[in-house]
Amino acid sequence: MADAILMSVGAGGVTSDDVTASKAQVLQGYRTITSDSDDEVVEGTIPNRGNGMDAVDFTNAHWESKFVARMEEGYYSQVGQWKPYVAIPYAVLANVAGIDAGKMLDTLTIAGVRGTIPIYGAWNSASEVINATWENPKKIFFRFKKGYYLDDGQYPPSVSATYKDIANAVGIRASKILDDENILGTQGTIPRWICTTGGVITALNNEGFVWDDTSNAGRGRGIVARIPDKHFIQDASYVFLSSPNFYPQNLVKNVNINGVTGTRDYIDLISPTWLSDATLNLQVNTVEKEIHIPNKFLQYNGLFMKVIVWGSTLDGYYKDSNGGACPCILAVTNWDGGATFTIKVGAAMFYGTLERQGSGFDDFKLRYRGSTAFNLSLNFLITQGFSHQWAGNYAT
Structure with missing residues (x-):
């Protein structure tokens, strides 16, 4: 700033008309004649702000891609090497600049705002x-x-x-995985039932039996073989159940069981026991007759008796109990006491009942009623399971 030289009035001095600076263009604390001082020496009005001050306004002038810091009007001086400044508080700068701690790493601090994003390794x-x-x-x-x-x-x-x-x-569960598999550290627990005999595995403990289906599946009778519960059957298509007696010669002739056709006749050869031969003459006035067979045959399960009529012209004869067809064959087993039968000879009818008297097949009592006399003989067939043979004739 230039220094003003003051001259005394009337001696060729300077007046307000001679200067162009006004009081607003002169620092406070300095006096001079100004254009607006009416030839008087006055003090300037420019405030001295010293070296600097806080900004009075800080604005994001985004339309110019700049930040604008506003300050108070006045004079800012340099102090030594320090040039004039305007200060912006951290809080103001962070707010205007949009500094967000949540978008900064926790190792970074801007305008007093430290980031909150943690850092992790690889x-x-x-x-x-x-x-x-x-x-x-x-x-x-x-x-x-x-x-x-x-x-x-x-x-x-x-x-x-x-x-x-x-x-x-x-949802990986050990109970859903085979015991030779490990998936994601989970060892399976499903045991395996492994076949090493050509696709046919042996029934568990060689257990099995004949079973009549009770599951309402309508399968009837069959053979079931045991398998282990909750196992995975591996390399097997069939289950083997031992049946050492399952041969044609042990099955009834012409009966097919699971693909095996029997060849065994219903009457097999055994050592026969021949009973005495005689003719039993029945009279209408005879009420009952005792029949004694010499051998008890306690080891057998059943006794068949064939009723044969001799010496008469037969129109036919048949029996009423135990089933069967002509000629009249009575079946007596260990579980019943006897059998009944009916014989028709011409117009006459003979009604008979053969009652077992003991625990074995030795003593019987024949009861009858009818209208004529005829000769009758009984043939006996001793049985044990499917082993049986006509044992001979017996009559009294």
């Missing part, structure tokens, strides 16, 4: 594993903590999860 563990079955296609999600993840040399950041966590998320 190798990290997931905090949760989610089976997103609602996705299409279905996916597995790995949740991890928010933050910044660093590379580790050549390896990009990674997030890992334990086998157990993944297995739990996708």
Whole structure:
């Protein structure tokens, strides 16, 4: 600023008309004649702000891609090497500049605002594993903590999860896996029943039996073989059940059982026991007759008696109980006491009952009623299971 030279009036001095600076263009604390001082020496009005001050306004002038700091009007001086300044408080700068701690790493501080984003290394563990079955296609999600993840040399950041966590998320269960499989650390517990004999595995403990279906499946009678429960059957298409007596010669002739046709006649050869031959003459006035067979045959299960009429012209004869067809054959077993039969000879009818008297096949009593006399003989057939033979005739 130039210094004013004052001259005394009337001696060729300076007047207000001779200067152009007004009081507003002169610092406070300095006096001079100004254009607006009416030839008087006055003090300037420019405030001296010193070296600097806080900005009175800080604005983001985004339309110019700038920040604008406003200050109070006045004079700002340099102090030594320190040039004039305007100060912007951190809080004002952070607010106007939009500094967000949540968008900054926790190692960075700007305008007094420290970032809150944590930094993690390249190798990290997931905090949760989610089976997103609602996705299409279905996916597995790995949740991890928010933050910044660093590379580790050549390896990009990674997030890992334990086998157990993944297995739990996708529903892997040991009880659903074979015992020779391990999936994601889960060892299977389903035992295997392995066949090593050409696709036919032996029934468990060689157990099996004939069974009449009671499951309402309508399968009737069959042979069942035992298998272990809750096992996986491996390399087997069939189950073998031992049946050492299952041969044609042990099956009734012409009967097919599971593909095997029997060849055994209903009457097999055994050592016969011949009983005495005689003719039993029945009279209408005879009420009952005792019949004694010399041998008891306690080891047998059944006795067949063939009723034969002699010496008469027969129109036919038949029996009423125990089934069967002509000629009249009576069946007596260890579980019943006797049998009844009816014989028709011409117009006459003979009604007979053969009652067992003892525990074996030795003593019988014949009861009858009818209208004529005729000769009658009985043939006996001793049986044990399917082994039987006509043992001979007996009559009294």
